[in-house]
Amino acid sequence: MSSMQDKVLMMEIRNIPLFKVNMPPETMDALRSTLYSGYITSGPKVIEFEQKLGDFICTRQLLCVSSCTHAIELALRAMDFGPGDEIISSPLTCIATNMPVMVFGARIRWADVLPDTGNIDPASIEPLITPRTKAIIYVHWAGNPANIDAINSIAKKHGLKVIEDAAHAFGAEYKGSKVGLHSDFVVFSFQAIKHITTGDGGLIVCKDAKDFERIKALRWFGLDRERFKGRDELRWTLDIQEYGYKFNMNDIDATLGLAQLPYIGGVLKTCRRNGRFYDRELADVPGVTVLRQEESANSAYWLYTLLVDRREDFVDFMKSKGIATNIVHTRNDTYSCFKDFKEDRPLPGLEEFAKRYISIPCGWWVVEDDAQYIVDAVREFFR
Ligand SMILES: Cc1ncc(COP(=O)(O)O)c(C=O)c1O
Structure with missing residues (x-):
């Protein structure tokens, strides 16, 4: 099989999860x-x-x-x-x-x-x-x-x-x-x-x-x-x-x-490498907003969350590319179990964030080539 065919095959079977259990062999x-x-x-x-x-x-x-x-x-x-x-x-x-x-x-x-x-x-x-x-x-x-x-x-x-x-x-x-x-x-x-x-x-x-x-x-x-x-x-x-x-x-x-x-040093290193790569590579993509870090903060990048326009279509598109995405947590104040704490008070920051947030894979299992593939997919969607 030629290397071009190899590449096509690799892209077809790519399956990048959002989470993966880390279990060292020993x-x-x-x-x-x-x-x-x-x-x-x-x-x-x-x-x-x-x-x-x-x-x-x-x-x-x-x-x-x-x-x-x-x-x-x-x-x-x-x-x-x-x-x-x-x-x-x-x-x-x-x-x-x-x-x-x-x-x-x-x-x-x-x-x-x-x-x-x-x-x-x-x-x-x-x-x-x-x-x-x-x-x-x-x-x-x-x-x-x-x-x-x-x-x-x-x-x-x-x-x-x-x-x-x-x-x-x-x-x-x-x-x-x-x-x-x-x-x-x-x-x-x-x-x-x-x-x-x-x-x-x-x-x-x-x-x-x-x-x-x-x-x-x-x-x-x-x-x-x-x-x-x-x-x-x-x-x-x-x-x-x-x-x-x-x-x-x-x-x-x-x-x-x-x-x-x-292994924690290596896990953090890979998550940060991927997270910072996305920070750089996605910052200028129209339709995407990358999140800010506080001054003097060094994120553990357990998740990589970004804000996107047309989220539902984005999720479907990423899925078609074999890239898992998810919002991971839903705003708690809308759950019935917390209904007693409802107040007539706007939460504008939450409203704005909740409309557009989504997380993409960034963990220790995301190798550099996967991270590039993910960036390319995001860029392709918003082209
Ligand atoms: C923000 C946050 N707090 C608490 C928990 C609960 O952790 P545990 O499952 O260890 O109770 C989780 C679990 O994912 C979480 O994401």
Whole structure:
């Protein structure tokens, strides 16, 4: 077959997914060893995973948990969130950012988002603050850090707690340090398609040592397992001061995470290479708007979101080229489960963003030739 025929064939069978599970080949040996070690719940592997994650983010005040959703619930519990309290949140995120609020019978006030990033608009937060407001929660959309300083300074002025939902943003940086170090609580997800996966799993980083100690106990029935290390017979003899949850990570999940951590540098490098390539190559395409990054932010490019005209036709066209696209998350304020939080207040930034946003493949599986192919397809559609 001639090389031209090869090329035609390659184009015909191209199939570029939006997400792909990363599972290094050596995972199986590590997993086998944990599975037959005689210890599979939270134990030495979780401790080792936490140590290595701490080295990566540069903090010791972090805890592995069963999911990012549970990490948010734990953060809310640690601030004694409850009925009558209010939280200001971004509507443009995974439902997992907002659903934990429902557990506490509290109220969500929807902030607007910036139409050029999809991140929460700090200017829309302050007018929503009432004497009942207790916290602000927001996502770093696509892994692109929001204006963390602006949000923290509003929170400080009004005595509010902040939860950064960094489920998209593992490895992202803000002002030269890793996302994770800037707010009261920062939560990450290790769910199947994240930069690091443990199947399901999450991480919470606490700024305050008291929050850290409390959450360490809350994640496992109100008991800090480390206190009983090697003295398991004492575990149930001491008083449990407050009820907790079964939100711990187990050693099987931590083994998966440990097998992946050595690859995170390469994953981030490829995602950033692809993301920056799109930033450059798509900036001047009529009908396309590339998103802005905050000054001093270094996106993790978990997603590559762009704004496009004629979105439905664009999606069909990309599909015909074997390129997966998706909006990934729908604005939360339109779901019936959040109907009690509906207000007659315009969210113009969200309206503008929601009409045109779409994500294209940019992860570690997108090789340079694929990225060029994707750029060519976008250009072809808008020609
Ligand atoms: C922004 C955001 N927050 C939270 C979550 C929930 O993560 P988990 O599945 O680990 O609970 C996700 C999951 O994709 C997410 O995208």
